[in-house]
Amino acid sequence: ETGVTQSPTHLIKTRGQQVTLRCSSQSGHNTVSWYQQALGQGPQFIFQYYREEENGRGNFPPRFSGLQFPNYSSELNVNALELDDSALYLCASSTQQGSGYEQYFGPGTRLTVT
Amino acid sequence: AQKVTQAQTEISVVEKEDVTLDCVYETRDTTYYLFWYKQPPSGELVFLIRRNSFDEQNEISGRYSWNFQKSTSSFNFTITASQVVDSAVYFCALSEAPGNQFYFGTGTSLTVIP
Numbered sequence: 001e002t003g004v005t006q007s008p009t010h011l012i013k014t015r016g017q018q019v020t021l022r023c024s025s026q027s028g029h030n031t032v033s034w035y036q037q038a039l040g041q042g043p044q045f046i047f048q049y050y051r052e053e054e055n056g057r058g059n060f061p062p063r064f065s066g067l068q069f070p071n072y073s074s075e076l077n078v079n080a081l082e083l084d085d086s087a088l089y090l091c092a093s094s095t096q097q098g099s100g101y102e103q104y105f106g107p108g109t110r111l112t113v114t
Numbered sequence: 115a116q117k118v119t120q121a122q123t124e125i126s127v128v129e130k131e132d133v134t135l136d137c138v139y140e141t142r143d144t145t146y147y148l149f150w151y152k153q154p155p156s157g158e159l160v161f162l163i164r165r166n167s168f169d170e171q172n173e174i175s176g177r178y179s180w181n182f183q184k185s186t187s188s189f190n191f192t193i194t195a196s197q198v199v200d201s202a203v204y205f206c207a208l209s210e211a212p213g214n215q216f217y218f219g220t221g222t223s224l225t226v227i228p
Binding site: 033035040041042043044045048056058088090092101102103104105106107108110 | 118147149151156157158159160161164205207209214215216217218219220221
């Protein structure tokens with residue numbers, strides 16, 4: 001196990017609603033990245049947070065937003081949910097120091113939008 | 115533009131057979147990092163290996179081996195004497211700087227038949 005936890009495990013929302021997903025990073029890691037993985041696809045980068053600041057963003061609209069807290073845990077918020085937002089959302093933690101280039105992933109939150 | 119291609123969508127092998135998963139990447143950077151992850155049905159991405167662009171040594175870890183060839187922009191993964199527990203989706207990923215976003219391929223679904 002990586003020590004990265006995510007909650008909730010599963011979530012069902014209705015189109016137009018808002019959702020918040022949570023991630024606790026591995027001990028000693030100060031960077032959290034979020035990915036969206038649609039069914040049958042590879043994970044797509046949403047954004048990354050480093051020391052509570054956004055540190056890079058993929059090709060996702062502004063209704064995808066995030067936060068990182070002083071303990072390096074993180075939230076992903078999605079407003080005005082669309083059917084295409086149905087996916088597995090993965091959180092990955094890493095460190096910007098030393099040789100910590102690997103990203104360690106949590107188990108994911110499976111979001112279904114109806 | 116960065117890109118990772120895993121041309122094999124699905125592979126089935128009989129237990130104890132060897133299998134090679136292909137990965138071809140594109141990047142304009144001279145320094146970059148390549149990764150392989152395993153995604154079992156539970157959904158969590160499990161880190162397998164990182165290879166730096168300046169280190170072309172092949173690596174073996176138990177039944178797993180990786181062949182990195184810069185000349186052909188490939189980073190292939192071989193499982194020797196496959197086992198049923200190897201059944202999963204395998205992703206190849208590229209990062210162009212330590213801690214930066216990962217670009218994932220679309221994955222190869224491996225089924226090992228007992």
